[in-house]
Amino acid sequence: DYTAIKTPFKKALFKGGNLIETDNKDLELYQAQDFFKLPYVKYNGTSYRNYALDFWRFCFLMRGINFVEMAVMKPNDVKGEYFEFTREKLKSRVVTKQRIKIVPEAREIINKYLNKSNDYVFPILDNGFDKDNNE
Numbered sequence: 001d002y003t004a005i006k007t008p009f010k011k012a013l014f015k016g017g018n019l020i021e022t023d024n025k026d027l028e029l030y031q032a033q034d035f036f037k038l039p040y041v042k043y044n045g046t047s048y049r050n051y052a053l054d055f056w057r058f059c060f061l062m063r064g065i066n067f068v069e070m071a072v073m074k075p076n077d078v079k080g081e082y083f084e085f086t087r088e089k090l091k092s093r094v095v096t097k098q099r100i101k102i103v104p105e106a107r108e109i110i111n112k113y114l115n116k117s118n119d120y121v122f123p124i125l126d127n128g129f130d131k132d133n134n135e
Contacts, residue, residue: 009105054113055070057105072120073120
């Protein structure tokens with residue numbers, strides 16, 4: 001079911017330049033427009049799926065910040081209409097802060113989880129996420 005194809009990035013990606021592709025026609029493929037509907041999915045409840053969707057939506061709406069940058073986001077990193085931060089993977093080499101404008105949909109997600117008594121905006125690290133109290 002799998003065939004190796006040549007890739008133009010052989011030196012950069014794979015030794016020998018081989019890439020595996022599937023011939024499986026049963027795979028469900030999504031169109032790009034389906035992918036962009038995800039930020040607007042409506043749901044109820046507090047299951048892990050809902051947390052995951054909120055966190056994914058937030059990263060998407062914030063110009064694709066990575067999960068770690070979202071997880072370590074502190075309330076004082078929100079400066080008015082902007083989120084100011086230093087990229088986690090560049091922290092030891094870069095001193096300038098990044099600024100991303102917080103769009104209204106992202107602000108709703110922040111407001112949903114923000115608790116000033118917690119160290120972080122989102123309940124991912126040691127600030128109160130109770131995995132036993134969720135689906």
